[in-house]
Amino acid sequence: MRKIAESTVRRLSLYLRFLEEFQSQGIATISSEALATRGGTTSAQVRKDLSFFGSFGKRGLGYSVPELVGKLRDILGLKRTYQVVVVGAGKIGSALAQYPGFGQRGFHVAAVYDADPKKVGADWNGLVVQDVQHLEQDLARAPVDIAILATPAAAAAQVSDRLVQAGIRAILNFAPVQLEVPAHVVVKNVNMAMELEALSYALRNR
Amino acid sequence: MRKIAESTVRRLSLYLRFLEEFQSQGIATISSEALATRGGTTSAQVRKDLSFFGSFGKRGLGYSVPELVGKLRDILGLKRTYQVVVVGAGKIGSALAQYPGFGQRGFHVAAVYDADPKKVGADWNGLVVQDVQHLEQDLARAPVDIAILATPAAAAAQVSDRLVQAGIRAILNFAPVQLEVPAHVVVKNVNMAMELEALSYALRNR
The missing domain is CATH 1.10.10.10 (Winged helix-like DNA-binding domain superfamily/Winged helix DNA-binding domain)
Incomplete structure (x- = not known):
């Protein structure tokens, strides 16, 4: 193809x-x-x-x-389901982990991780925030297809390396950082400010 | 141009x-x-x-x-600042209203609205959730440039009509609904499941 x-x-x-x-x-x-x-x-x-x-x-x-x-x-590869993990339990991670549109499309959020002891253990409608320390261990036991990266910028590169090392081949990246990954890993960057820039462009050039 | x-x-x-x-x-x-x-x-x-x-x-x-x-x-129209309102104080609205990347780019979230009395009055780091009943009144007093629509699907069309009526010319739409707006209004749709579909496509076709 x-x-x-x-x-x-x-x-x-x-x-x-x-x-x-x-x-x-x-x-x-x-x-x-x-x-x-x-x-x-x-x-x-x-x-x-x-x-x-x-x-x-x-x-x-x-x-x-x-x-x-x-x-x-x-x-589009939608004839199967995908296991997804969210890393980063901040506001964006929380919104994404509980986004109803994912399940409808066959994207199943299997787990959420954070490094902050104050967030670990929080229960989001049955999804309990896990300690990111256990990431590799969990992924070895129950492999997932896609990771959503919603950490602060400073942590993104290290978490991305760990995800790739653990066998993840697709990352949806919300951190404002360009990730460096091997060629077999696909990254899609989402930047909310860029979405607004499409509108400021339109307002400026109409 | x-x-x-x-x-x-x-x-x-x-x-x-x-x-x-x-x-x-x-x-x-x-x-x-x-x-x-x-x-x-x-x-x-x-x-x-x-x-x-x-x-x-x-x-x-x-x-x-x-x-x-x-x-x-x-x-890109970034030599000025833009006033932004967020309508819908759910998880996505909350994440967007407090997204640090907007302010850095000159997008200033001026207000957040919701229809739910349990959410109205909530204080998000100094941003107080307003009753959507006052939307037109507030926009008449302090016009804004861009609205972020983060309501449930069922409310989106009506809120969009009210925003357009109140003079909004640019909408970033997170509701899973195709908005019908006049030609002078620009809408950009954001759909998180579609972002994941770009990854499922890549996984399927590599």
Whole structure:
């Protein structure tokens, strides 16, 4: 499979959401135009995005909604569940560990870790904050797929190294730090200030 | 100015961060190659991204770091401060309202609102949760630039309408709902599950 851009993957995630909406409304087929309108993009873009993964849809008939939902879930790796750990039990870590949207998508938060003795042992709706000292031990016993890194900046590099050493291959990084990881590990950085900058850009340039 | 893609704006935000790092290390000039290496992209991409905004840099000499920092801050609308309100004082709203990275970038969280009497009046490090009933009244008295929408899905559309009615032109939406807003209002959706899907995609397709 060709390497596709992050922005394409993002649109595939969006299309999947729209298609699931259509499906819940009992809509059986959808044109690339309708999908484009819903997503604020063009039908050419929709067709191009989907063409990366083989041929879908019939000219003049559009796409079968359930078929395309299944295919997108497959492409996005959503036909299985993922075990996730959150490291860092601060405000962002707390919000993420209890984010209802993760479970709905098959991302199961298995554990939360922190280094602060005042946080360790706290019970968040049944999820008990664990001591990060036991991270390697726990991951050896019950491997996980994805780590969400929500530590302070100063701790991020060290925690990232420990996660990689323990076999983690995917990190969602909320710490404002560029992580250095081996090539087999994928990191996605989330920076809330950058999300606001997309808006300040729009306000400045309209 | 041409309309540029959201992914380009995102890279500009990233370049600005890298350039500020270089600046703090006392580096005066930087090549597009070095900027590309730091950002995991190509020098052609860097030059293309920056070319949208006029000509920068001198062939063979690279870009002046302070000049490019200033220019990027200008392009991204970061030469002023923005007043921000957060609507929804749940876990995500709480994390965002107290996110240190916003203030550093000139985004000032002026107020937080909620409809729940149990949350109204709570003091978050000096930021007191306000009753959303007073939203219009407060915005009329002290206009703000950007609203962060962090309500439950069921309340999002109504709150969005009220924000738009009250003159808000930019919304960062964390509710898992597609908002319908007039053309003069810009909405950026943030969906944490979609961030994880970029990782499940990578795990599935490596």
